[in-house]
Structures are given as C-alpha cells and as structure tokens.
Amino acid sequence: MLEAIAGANDGHAGSYGADPETERFGELVREEFGQEATGFPMLNGTGANVAAIRAIARPHQAVICASTAHISIDETAAPEAIAGVKLLTVDTPDGRLTPELAATRLADPADLPHVAWPALISVAQATEVGTVYSPDEIRALADFAHDNEMLLHVDGARIANAAAGLGVSLNEASLGSGADVLTLGANKNGAVFGEAVVFADPVHAKGFEVLRKGSLQLASKMRFVSAQLNAQLADGLWREIADHSNSMARLLGNGIEWTEGAELGQPVQANIVFLSMKIEPARRLVESCAPHRPLLFEAGEAGIIRLVCSWDTQPEDVDTLLGLIREAAGHNH
Amino acid sequence: MLEAIAGANDGHAGSYGADPETERFGELVREEFGQEATGFPMLNGTGANVAAIRAIARPHQAVICASTAHISIDETAAPEAIAGVKLLTVDTPDGRLTPELAATRLADPADLPHVAWPALISVAQATEVGTVYSPDEIRALADFAHDNEMLLHVDGARIANAAAGLGVSLNEASLGSGADVLTLGANKNGAVFGEAVVFADPVHAKGFEVLRKGSLQLASKMRFVSAQLNAQLADGLWREIADHSNSMARLLGNGIEWTEGAELGQPVQANIVFLSMKIEPARRLVESCAPHRPLLFEAGEAGIIRLVCSWDTQPEDVDTLLGLIREAAGHNH
Amino acid sequence: MLEAIAGANDGHAGSYGADPETERFGELVREEFGQEATGFPMLNGTGANVAAIRAIARPHQAVICASTAHISIDETAAPEAIAGVKLLTVDTPDGRLTPELAATRLADPADLPHVAWPALISVAQATEVGTVYSPDEIRALADFAHDNEMLLHVDGARIANAAAGLGVSLNEASLGSGADVLTLGANKNGAVFGEAVVFADPVHAKGFEVLRKGSLQLASKMRFVSAQLNAQLADGLWREIADHSNSMARLLGNGIEWTEGAELGQPVQANIVFLSMKIEPARRLVESCAPHRPLLFEAGEAGIIRLVCSWDTQPEDVDTLLGLIREAAGHNH
C-alpha cells in the first residue's frame, strides 16, 4: 500500500480526481462490476456508507438493516443526522437479513403518512459477525427490495473477505447479484486510508460527485486513495490478502472447536471469529490478550468475544492466541 | 374551544405571541408548573416533540424511548431528519419505560466515539397504549436520567388523561416530579389546533423562541392557539374533559371484561382501551365499527384493537360499541 | 374565517385530511389551478415554504432568491437546517428577480463539484417590498429555470394581493404562468391559521403527504385549515379581501405622494407601502404610530418605513396615518 502511495506521488497530477490513478480506478471498476458501473473513491467507511444512503434515500425516509449493522451501532447517529433517515432494525440469528426478516419492517400503507417509508435495504457483506451472503441470497434480497420500491445497498467494508470466503468475484458477491450500490472496503483489507462507493446503474450515480463533496468525503489529492484501491483491485491482490486473513480465521476457529470450555458463536465464513465462553474465563482472556483488542460482549453467564484476523496475522499469532484461550478456559498444556 | 378562538379574535392584538392571550398562557403555566417554568405555544404534536428534542439533544446524539413511542413510529423520520438524533428504542411490556429498561440502551464509554450518546429519555404520559406513570415512576426515571447526564422529556399528548387518571395535577404527572421538558397536549383533549412545550428550567428554555421559529412551529396569530390552551388550563377544564374521556374508557373496559371472547390487552388507566380478541372476530369488529376508526394490530392468532374515548364520546356510544364487540365475539343478546 | 372554522366543527369527520372540507379543497385547487394540480393544507408560511423546497431540492443543492426574500431573512435558518439547501441571494432594485439577475448565481460547471448546484428559483408574489410579477414575468422566470434544470417556486404569502393587483387569477399569477410549486397564502389574507402548498405537476407532489408530516406540518384536525382555505377560494372571497387591502394601500400611497418630505420607496402594486423620509422624522413617525407596528429600515440619512394594509384597514385608519406622516414630516394641516 505504501508503495502504491509513493507511486502516486506525482505532484503535477490533477487534484480532486483528475489524475491517471483515478482514471485507472474507473476502468478497474468497469472491468470488475460491468461497463455500466461507476466508482467513486471516498475517505472512510462511515462516510462512504452515509453518502451512499444519501444518494438513494431522502430525508424522512427509512433504511431497513440488521440490528447488528455497522450503520446502526458504529456510526454514531451519522446516518440519521446527515442522511436524515430512520434506521428500521431487525434482530437476526446470525447478522444476516432475509427477505422474510426485512418484510417485518415494511411500512403498512395504511400507516401513511405517519411512518417513515423504507427506500433502501442495507446489508453488510461479510456481516459484522463474520457471516456471508451467497450470491443467491443477495439476489433474493435485491428482488425483494425492488419488488417493494426499495434499492439494495451492500456495506462491503469486508467484501474482499466475503468474496474470498465464497470463492466468487467481488461483483458476484454484490452488484452482480442485483445490489444497486456498494461500499467497496479497502481499509480493512490493508489500505492506509480510503474506501469507495460503486453504483451499478448510472442513474443512481448521477450527481454523486457533488454529493461526495457535500458529504465531506472528497479527497483533494485523490490519486493517493485511488492508487491503493487500484493496487487491491489489480491482479487480484484483494483476494490474496483476504484469503490469508480468512484462512487464519479458519485456523483459529478450528482450534476453538477443539478447545474444551470454548465454542464458536457463529460459523467462520470470513475473517471474524466469535468465541463463546463462560463469562469469567472470557474476562480473563480479554485481559490477557489486550494487545489484540478483542471485543467482549457480556450476555448473562456467557461472554462472546469477537476476534478479527487481518492481512498481517501469522499462524504463530493464532497459536499464541489459542494458547491464551486454553489457559483462560482452564486447560494449560 | 371555538368560543375561545372567537374570544381571541382581536385583530389589533400583536402577532407572534405579543398578545394578552399568550401573556396569560405564560401566567397559567407558571401557576401550574412553578415560577421557573416557561411555556411556548406550538402548532402540532410532532412539531412540539421534535422542537423539544432539538432544544436538548444535539445532532449525532441519541434519545432513549419505548419502541411503541409516538416519536419512533408515528412521526415519520422527523426526529432523525430534523433533530438529527438516533432513537434508541426499548421493548416494554406495557408501553412504559423503567430505569432498568432504559439502562439497556445506555452507551458503553468503551464504545465511544463510535456510538451515539443518549442525551435524553423520552416517555409518553399517558403512553401510546393507555398506561400511565405515577409521579414516583416519573421521579425514578428523572433521577436515572440525571444520574447519567441525560434529561427527561415527557410527551404529554395525553397528559390531561394521565393526570386525571392518576388524580394528580399536570405538574405532578410531569415536570413537578423531575422531568425537564413537557409536550403539553391540547389537541387530543378538545383543542382545534395547537399544543405547547413547557420547560422546567429557564436554562433549557433559553433561545427556544428562535428554535420554535426554526422548527416551523411559530404561529403568526398565536393568540388563537394560546386562547385554546388557556381555556383548557383555566378552571380545570382540562380535567373535566379528561375525566369524561377516562370514565368512558373505564366503562368500555368494564364491559369488555364481562364479554366472553374478549379481554383487555392493557389495564385501562386513561382514555385508551386495548381490546384483545381472536384474529377473525377482531377483523369482523374492525369492519363493523369502521366509523370509530379503531386500529387493529395483528399478532398471529390474536388481534389487538386500539379504541380511544374522547371528550365527545357518550355512554350510548360505549353501549353501541360493546354491542358490536359482543356480536363480533359471537355473543348476540 | 371563524364561521368557516365553526362550520367545520364536525367531530365525526376523519382526521389528517380524510374529511369533506379537505376533499372540497382539492376540488377548488383543481378548479383554480387545473386538473393536474394538487393542493396540501399546511400549518404556517415558513413550514409551507420549507416543505416546498424539500420537495424539489435535495440537501447540498441551492435555491436562488432575492436578498429580500422571506425565506432568506425571516425564516431563521430553517431552509438551510431543515431542507439542507444553500440560498444564493441576489440584490434587486425592487425585490423582484429577473432571469438576468438569477443568471448571476448559476453555477459554473467548471466549479463542480465544489459549489452547490441550484435546483430551484424562489420568488415571492407579491414580493416582500410590495411589488408584483406580471404573468409574463413569471413565465420568463419559469422558462429560464426550466432551461437551466431548475424549477420555479412562488412564495405566495401575498398571492391574493398580487393577483388582485394585477387583475388576474391566482393561477395566472403563479402556476398557470409556468411556475411549478406555489405556497398559497391564507394567513395574510384573513385566515386564523393555515396555508397550503400547490404543485402544478403530480410528479412533484408524489410523496408530499409523507414529507408534509416529516416537515412538522400535518394538522390532525385538518378540516379547520381546509375550511378557511375553502372560504377564501370559493366565490372569490380572496379577491374581495385583497382588493380592499390593495385599495387602502393605494389610498395611502397617493396621500404620501402629495406629502412634502415623504415619498414612496417602491411603487404600490399590492397591499404594502414603502414610505421614504429623512431619518429624523421617520423615527418620530414610527414612535407616534407604534400600534400600527411599522418597520423602520435606517439607511444613512434616509429612513424607509414599511406599512402594510390588511383586510380590516379602514379609510379612516389611512387618514389618521397620513395625518401622523404629515406631522412627522413637519407639515401639520
């Protein structure tokens, strides 16, 4: 990534996107997502999600999402305050929406004009708990959305891990299966900064250049963002990195399944592992592996710990972590 | 109310609140809610709630409320789009928040700066399902709010019915028991148009005149709103009207308890009655008493019907309705 | 107006607009503005303007208006904070925009994406300084707007006075001459409360019922607003009232032209008179006729006083006021 940035260091390149790296990004997007697709480099994930929502839903409308969605629990109230939308959240067993679950938040026309009308469904691919949607599942959600006058947004902060885990292309995991707009994550897959928004249909991309600026997401020296996106998209580097993180997560997951007193809270389908333990050992573990910054969710007697593997996680790191888990669970070897 | 409006028809009175009726409203507010209280006539209930929220919470902050709250399900996304807040909803057994329930939506400081920080708790008095908070319960919520750097808002669209049902003053049912800001309902208690916002502490009222204008809620001929508020506040007319609606609701509730195949979904504490029946008779009933515009909530095999008694409901109306309920439930007399 | 309200006092009418008075309003709108027109009763003028803007312009876009526009100087920052738009103001000689003046605020495509793109021109008919646009002038602005991918909004807080002054219909003074959306004023022409928004094209009216609610402008007992609008629209009552105010303004204007030391700041074309005097006598006058609440604008050595005639201004009032003006100007007769 640093090489990509250094390579983009051409002081005489145009600003605000009028540069060869950004042009190249446009081409790579069309190669991956089809000739109609348009990609826009952005500054961060929350900004990319909120701008994508603003492009589709109008203030006073609503967005249906899982109650675990990043846009609901990890973006302060930015979708509400900046996009002006209400988030209609749905509890899910594994972080994944289905048409049936989404249907529970559809507005009853009889309740108009009092209720906020959903204009968008937003799903995370992979989800915040590390599960993924198959292309067919994306397709089913897209069809459901379109049948109900909504569009489908994919928060792809971890789209690389999802696509690698599914063994499909980025496109098949999102727009190519019917979704309308994608937050294309780069940050969680190794980039220093920057993400992108990709629209499947030029109609929805119309005017987005101004909306990006108005959403505080325009990089003046955009080539440094584009260069990183390009490095990930070209030659499948994204898949290489994601495959590595995913395999480290599987390694960790397998180890946990063989550890007494510990079990998986969710199937391991991408680079996130949910470890379920009794609350006491869970607290001990979180303390002992503080440098890994695991997140602990307490649920009565149980503790759920979220562990993320990344491009620089090594098998030794997994071993060390498994050692700590066994120790916390009371099994020293 | 029409008399009150006609009485306010003095074309030479000042506009935007510089008139004797509005001055009188200020006095009546101080009499009822204490010498520190400040009242502001508003145009409608959603506007009063949203402006009250804007006065306390800043965009990107949050408001804790019951998942049945009017601000959550009946005001489109106005609290989100105009006040810029996230609503953190809590499921409740009977529409009423408790400190324990509210505590489930407190932000974990460890999650800062990613989560929206709650600045306000909002409760409806009476709730949207017709239950009421005792002054002690309001006090407990206010204490909990203040202990956690929040304030307490009471959506008093039905404050008259609540206070009458509790046998306490409007003040005891709200600000006098620790709440910080009150939406003082008038519309549902007979007014033609208009509501008010009342602040307990002048600190929170500071600048609200501009915020009211900026929230699209400034009446140019404010005397016509104030006159109606005054008519309700003076001489306890509000209680007289509310007592009537409440007693009609009790009459209806008693009748339902004696009806086989029908039961109460919530205790009758104000002017709203929740009738629970099997889904089939419920649908028949809703059809047969369409002019009463009952709301039907379908819940699997059960149907919950919301029936509201108002200032002009008569005992005969209750009888007729009970007849229809019995008929629907399959018991003709 | 009070009769109209009393006449609408049918407790069993539907709420939120499902009532005969509101249905009748829809018919009267179609009669006046054409079969494609749709009218929505609103609560106040600022709310009507802001909701109309929200219906057309998206947050981050802009609205071109005169620097004297009510939306710019008399609505706090509601258009900005609630509609999310930038107001691009233009100084005008007489409160009236022209295509040439509006063109000075068009965005240069070369400045994209950094500038706010104007989506709407907004003009007041009559203007805030009492001047009017002929139907041809409205047409020219509408053509200019449409040629530049904008729409035209008419803030008709004084549309009745303008149409009466021009001797044309409400429609010819606004939508019939090419404008797309009209704030139909009622308040300044005698109504107790309430205004309306009228769209020429159903495409722009789509979803406005929800947007009205979300803009804090939905009246639960809408029939009381509709009844007043109907009383004004039916049988040309609006013209009768406006003709009266306008002729009182002309009377006042003629008297001023014959008064030494006083002159007209703007031609009298509706019900507003701008009186120009030296600053000292102007201050004396404003003090002496405080009950008329004249507005004084100080401009160096000159004072401009804004005087508004209304439905209840009588010739004797004009005489008294002229006497005070002569006295202030130092000419007692």
Place this chain on the structure above:
Amino acid sequence: MLEAIAGANDGHAGSYGADPETERFGELVREEFGQEATGFPMLNGTGANVAAIRAIARPHQAVICASTAHISIDETAAPEAIAGVKLLTVDTPDGRLTPELAATRLADPADLPHVAWPALISVAQATEVGTVYSPDEIRALADFAHDNEMLLHVDGARIANAAAGLGVSLNEASLGSGADVLTLGANKNGAVFGEAVVFADPVHAKGFEVLRKGSLQLASKMRFVSAQLNAQLADGLWREIADHSNSMARLLGNGIEWTEGAELGQPVQANIVFLSMKIEPARRLVESCAPHRPLLFEAGEAGIIRLVCSWDTQPEDVDTLLGLIREAAGHNH
C-alpha cells in the same frame, strides 16, 4: 510526508487515535497553542471546517463570513446541510473581514425570533485571495465576536503561509490572538491527506471526538494522518515549506509589477498571487499555461487570474510563468 507515513506503519498500533503518533500530535499542539489546547486529526478541509462549525453553532443559527470564504463558495452546501447553519456573507475589499464589516450582519434583537442568530465568525488565514490578518486584526475580530456572544473560527487551510508571511507563530496568527477554534491545514502545505481541528478552550472541545465520528471525519488508521501533522509541526518544517512557497509568490508578484499590461489584484502576503490583466490577454494566458491550472475570474473588461505557489514551485517555474505572462500581455523580451 511519505517518509512520515512510512514511519507510522506500525500495524500493531491502536486504531482510531490510540497510537503514539496521535499522542505526539497532542503534545505538539499543546507546545504550539498552549497547555489548554486540544487537537483532533481530521480527514479533509471541508470536513474539518464543517465539524468545527458544528461544535460551536447549533442548527438554525448563523455564521458570519466573507463572501469569498471557502466555506461559502467551495464546500457545496455542506455547512448548511450538515451543520444546519445559515452563512451571512459580507463583501470585502480584500477577502478580509473587519469588526465593522461583520457588524453589518449582526442580528437586530427586534427581528427575533425571525432571523438566524450568528453564533460564530469565520475568517480564513490566509484568505482565499492571499491576504493575511495581523495578530492585532485577529484580536480585534475575536474581541468583537466575544462582545457579541459569538466565537471566532479561523479556517487555517493556509495558516502556515500566513504565519510565515507575518513572521509569527501559528499560535499568534490564530488561537493565541483570541480565536477559539482553528482548522489547522496540512494538505496545502505538502501533506498527502489530513488536516486537524484545534480548540483553544477545553469547554469547546468537549464531546468533539464523537462529533468528529458523526461528521464522517474519523480516520481508523489515524496514525498516518498524525504522522504527517507531526512532521509539519516538529522542527518548524511547516515554516520552511511555507517560506519557500511565499517567496516564490513574492518573486512572481515582483515580476508582475514590472510587467506592462499586468498588475497585482491583491497585495502578495502569502502564497497566492492575483494577477489582473485585460480580458483578452488574460484568456490567452490561461490557455497557454493550462498545466498550472490558474483560475480566471472575468470581470467585464478585466480578467483576474489566481496563481498559487506551492512547496514544489521552483524559481525556474516562476520565470517560465512570467515569460508566458509577458507574452500574453504582448511584451516579449
């Protein structure tokens, strides 16, 4: 800058600002701006400005600024749509506000609650036309702001060039002379991405961490932003770079003063040069030096061309440009 980024490449550093580089940035801010000062790395200039405004002004309030201000003409409607404020612009002779000019946009208390109340004055240091405020001038504006219940914001996108041009510290050019909040520019002084917001008083910084996230400006890998800010702040690198750009601008300015047919539109006080020519040669020049991306403002018979010198402008570049200017002006030597 690239070295700084590479140096920050410690994958095990904490995210969202919990890293040594960001800690060091806090120290450098306190060294430069005083022990009470708090600094926050941000993603871009528009985001930094808008978040700073949100921290001070509430939606429905106003900000006084020059009509040439970046926040007014180069940030779409983001201040309006996201901070919810109205910008009260003032025409200035040289891009600089004075207390007298700002006073023309103060609200008249008699116009409350109809007008937007200014809560903030915002000035750019250096201004968008390359002029600077002396510390005394900043002080006068700060005093004026504080006397009128406002605060003072300095948009320091070019603060380095201003301080270098004035021969004072960054602090003296802004917070140290009474301003309350500073957008500390890094991008225009050589950084690859990132800016900062600095508050003089901890009271105004309270809660800004959440507001930054809610303003779409939180960098997950913040160390890469902080490292660049640190590189500029430490050892006075900022002044070295800015001195260079400024001296190149002076060189260019001097050359223009000696060129017949060309003159300076503004005094050269930082790194921006405004060249005034007849419109025809101005157009020729802009065409001939397109790679420099000069901005041309047409004003009747005159053309004003904005030329910016940066860290990598060399004396040879200035010579070449002066040659093109002379050629365009019709004077080849």
